[in-house]
Structure formats: C-alpha cells, structure tokens
Amino acid sequence: MIPAIPFISFLLVGLVIRPLSGKLAGIVATTAVFVTAALAYTLGWEYFHMYPPGGDHPAVVPWSMEWLRYMDILTVKVGVLVDGISVLLMVVVSTVSALVHLYSIGYMKGDPGYGRFFTYLNLFTFSMLGLVVAPNIVQMYVCWELVGVSSFLLIGFYYQKPSAVSASKKAFIVTRFADLGFLIGILILGYNGYHLFGQVSQSIAPAAAALGGGALQVFDFAFLTHPATLAAVTAGGTGLLTAAMILVFCGAAGKSAMFPLHIWLPDAMEGPTPVSALIHAATMVVAGVYLVARLFPAFAFSVDALLVVAYVGAFTSLFAATIALTQDDIKRVLAFSTLSQLGYMMLALGVASMAHPLGYTASMFHLFTHAFFKALLFLGAGAMIHAVHSNEIWDMGGLAKKMPITHITFLIATLAISGIFPLAGFFSKDEILAAAMGNHHWIIFGLGMLVAGMTAFYMFRIYFVSFWGKARSEGASHAHEAPVTMWLPLAILAVLSVVAGFVPMADFVHIGAPMDHHGVNLAVALPASLLAFIGIGMAWFFYGSQNDRAAKLATSMGAGYRVIKQKFYIDELYLFVTHKIIFRYISRPIAWFDRHIVDGVMNLSGWSTRALGSALSFLQTGQIQAYAVWFVAGALFVLLIAWSAML
C-alpha cells in the first residue's frame, strides 16, 4: 500500500494531470505523499504495538506476490517487509518527501517544468519506498536502479544547462558502475544460496513461513541473513563471503558516495534545491547505508568486510570534512557535509558486531536525525538562494534580520549537526562515537572526534558568513522572507531536529545481542561537545565579523589550500584516467576492432556475394537456346548417373 500510493500518483500526475494544469499537479502530488506519510505512521504504530519496544523485532512480510519464476525454489517475489529499520526508513522517507513536496510548491512556482518536477518526485518516492520495504535482494536491486534513474531525471531537471546534464550523467554512470559490483555480489550470494538451499531451508522455513510471505526463496533477506545459511556458506572459510560482501559494499559505496565514488555528489547540486534536500540529504544516499544494515548479519560474519566498511566510512568522513572547509558554494558545503555524515553512518555500521551491536543502532539513529536536520539545511539554503539569487556564501550576509524564520531554523539545524546538546545530532553522533570506543576501534574514534570538530567549524563558517554582518551584495540587500509553503516545512523540520534526539532508538532498532542503553555516555559526550565548541569558537574568530583573517590564512597556506579547494583534484584524476588511459588504450582499439573487423566481415560477405554475382552474370545471355543446352546437359548427366547406378 505504502509504495503503491506514490506510484499511482506518479502515473496520474505524469500522464493525466500535467498536460492539463500545472498547479493541480503539485497539489495532487503533495497530498499523495502526505497520505503516504500518514500511512507510514500508522504502520509504525501498529508494528510497535504488536512487538513492543525493548523486545524482539522479527521481520514480517504482510504482502508478497510472485513475479518471476525460474524453479520452485528460485522465485523472485515482489513484496513488503516490515521490521524495525524498514518502518524507521518508511517514516523518514515519507515525512521528508512530503515536506519537500510542500516546499517545492513554493520553490518551483513559475518554473515551466513544474508538473514534470512533481512527476519525478513521486517516482522517486515510490522507488525509495520500494527499496526500503524490499523483502528480497532482487527487488531491492530493481528499486535501487529506479532510484538511480529518478535521481538522474531530477539532477538533470534543468536540462538546458550543459553543466546539469553532465552532472546527471556523472551521477548515473558512477552509481551504475558501482552497481556492477553490487550485481556480482548478488549473483555470488544467490549462487551459493541456491546450492545450500536444500540443506538449510528445513531448519528455517517454518519460522519464516509463520511470519508470512509464503515459502522461503533463495533471494529473501530472511534466508540470506540467517545464521544457519551464513554458517553453511562460511563452512569452507570466509573468503567467498568476504568477497561477496565487499562487492555488495561497492554498490552501497557508489550510492552513498563513499571515497572514491563520491565524485558525483557535489556536482549533483546542479539540481533544484528541493531535489538536493530529498535525494542527497535524507533518502537516496542513505540507501547504501540501509543496504549494509539489511545485510548486517552477513557482514558481521565476515569480519574483514566490516573493517573495510568502517575504514572507508571513516576516511570519507575526514576527506569530505576537509574539503568542506574551503568551499564557497553553500550547496557544495552541504554536499560535502552530507558525505561526511554518511561516512559516520558507515563507520558506525562498520564498528559494530553481533556481540556489541551498538553501532548498528547508532547508525540508524544518525540516519534518522541526519535526515531531518540535513533536509532542513538544504531547504533553508534553498530559501536563501531563492532570496539572494546566488549560491555563493560571499554574496550573502546580514540575512538574519531580513529572513528571521530561515535564520532561526538554519541555526537550529547547524547546532544539531555540530552535535550540541540537547539537539538531535548530539545524541546520534555521540552514540556512534561510543560504539567505536566500545569496540576498541581507537583510530576510528579519534578520526570521528576530529571530524566532529571540523563539522562544527565549517557549518558555523557558512552560518556566520551568510547571516551575520552586512549584506555583501545586491541580492543580499534585497532579500526577503520565503513564502509560507517554504518556511512551514522548515519549521516542522526544525521541531523534528530538536525532538528526534530523545527517541530511545535502541528500543526500536537493534540486532544481535541485547545491550543495555547507558543513556548519555559522558566519557564520549564531554570531549565531543568540547571539540564542537572549539570549532564554533574558531569559526566565530575567523568569520564572525567582517574581517579578513580567514583570507589571510588561506593565502598563507598557499598551495595546500588550493589543492583542498579543488577537491584534491580527484575529478581531474578521474578525467585523466578515463580519457588518456581508458579511452586511448582500451576504447580506441576496441572501436577499431569493431569498425574494421566485425563490420569488415559483414561487408566482406556482402561484397563477395556481389562479386560472385557479377562474375557469373555472363551466363545470363537471355537466349533460350543457351538455357536449353544447359537443360539438356543436366538431363543427360542425371540419366548417366541413374544408368550407372542401375548397372
């Protein structure tokens, strides 16, 4: 039901309403998503009534339908899986999507592609919900690709801008390339699962069938993550499982923009700001994190894969935070901030294990809170861009008085992301750091702390530059507050950013061994908050007033600063590798081969037939007597053969 509504709305809006009336499209689309959100809340309520918090949360499959059938045990089903994390994500996705829809009514007003925008937003919501509720890995993959397509359509929304078009192509190609790894991982898992299905299914099938969804299938998550299956797969050593999990993580890394597949996310800011809020802050980029969480038992069985996840996440976090310090475009700063926070989520999953699963809960918790305050940041930035008509923070200034609501909500979000008590970010970030410390990953813990400080610094950098001081440009001096449809979502998200921290997530989302929720772990909270305050202080020092201490520091750092500002030249590196190396040494020979040899064979067969034809054309004299001669000769030949056979 829940994914179906946006899908129907998508079809309705796209095919019927859009040509008729632009405004109606927006209203229908938004109401559809609000209805979906309401349904998600109801579902969450019911589920957590059935399985009260603090207890066990099995996965229920209330609806599933057969889609493809290869054999009795190899069937792909389409269905809905309900458990702790899927309910969580359904709530998050539908809420943020509904608010973004509402915001877009104001933001996209007057744009010629208004109806088209809402069509794509609905498509995206449907795909994301389909991904979240997938009961087996194939449906997840299908929706994964659909989400990629929606993202492509939305990033390239301003299709007349060449930079937008190339950004959307880049996003799609990078994530598609990552999905290759994902697909291979799926195939390995499926292949091994299929072989082991016979011996394992006896033990788990009854329990799985009791929860609904019919007979167990090879690709179901219930099968893939069951300890019996995993034990059977790793009976001959964990190498194969590790390889499969790392490949699956490749897919997650591409979608969640881990280093080195992060290059598409900053450029994806070419899309309209509501798109950035929805897709690249709250929902699509967390698909990768969700995938790892879904397959967490499989990851946990192979410790190496989990370490890879943790270190990649930590590195991305640090890398992105460093670059965010130098960017001037507000959306780019937010994009790198998202990368950094995603790194946190990944590393939280990476440091967890079945015995100490705090990281799992912490990651989901951070996903939950991050969705709210990052969406708020993006939407607020959108309001600012809308008012000032420029993306650069150096064009803004003094907006605090002119846009009070935006100012307050943006400040709340910035405090939240810096991890200041009692806002949401404080709780979730500290849980992640506590998880790292609890499992003795000291390097990761240190990196996490460092990045927390840097986060506070760069977020307050943009806050101070944009909102304090005097207006720095024409646009800023004429800024005005956003219309209701735009500041209402901001306000709602601000409230959520404040209260979301108080949700006792561990009661809702956990896996593996039960753990006691310690409340606030002071050993972690105090140093983290201290670092955050230091970060804020430094930002105030550099940017609080109209001074050029920052500019002086930048020039004194010279080349180092330039390198970081250019995002470590990673994009240029990619271009170099693809153009000079792959295109020249691999693509060109292959193209040559295709043109000259493959086509050549075809052309040769055609040419040779023609040549033979023209060579033999002299036989066609048009004179009957010549043909009669051939006829008689043939007849004689046949008679001779018959006569000799007779003899």
Next chain:
Amino acid sequence: MMEFLATHTPGVMHWLVLSAVLFSIGLYGLLTRRNAVGILLSVELMLNSAAFNFVVFNKFVVPATVDGELMAIFVIAVAAAEVVVGMAIFVALFRYRNTIDVNRMNLMKN
C-alpha cells in the same frame, strides 16, 4: 544381296536406334538453329520420333492391338495445334522486333 535383305529384317533394336537418331537430330536442330521457324521444325521432328517409337513398340510388343498407332495419331494432332500456337507467337514477335532470329531475343540478358 536380295537373300541378305530377305533373311535379315530389322529387329526392334534397329527401329529404336532409328527413333533415337531422329530425336537427336531434332534436338541438335533445336539447340542450334537461328531461325525460330527452324526451331519449330526441329521440335516437330522430335515429336515425330516419339510417335515413331510408340508405333515400333506397338508392332513388336503388342501386335494384336492398335494402341501405339492410336497414340501416334494423337501426337500428330497435338503437334499440329502446337505449331499453330508457335507460328502465332512468331508472327506477333516479328511485328515488334522485325526479326525472328533467336540470337537477337536477349532482352532478359543479365
């Protein structure tokens, strides 16, 4: 000489060889004559040789009946009809091409 001729009357093989020779002459003419009417004449020769064959078999295999001779009369009738059709075609052809030289009838060339 008269005694030789009296005692050595032609047997069935001799007559069949004669029929074959006539057929071959007709065939050769069919393949080599330039004049369309000449080709028709050759075809007539071939038909007549076939009829002749029928008569020979009639005489030597079933002399009691006249089936073979009857067949020969049929052949002659059919040949006559065919000549009529052929001449009609040649006359029409001559009207358009002003010649009935078959070597010049090569519109289907290549």
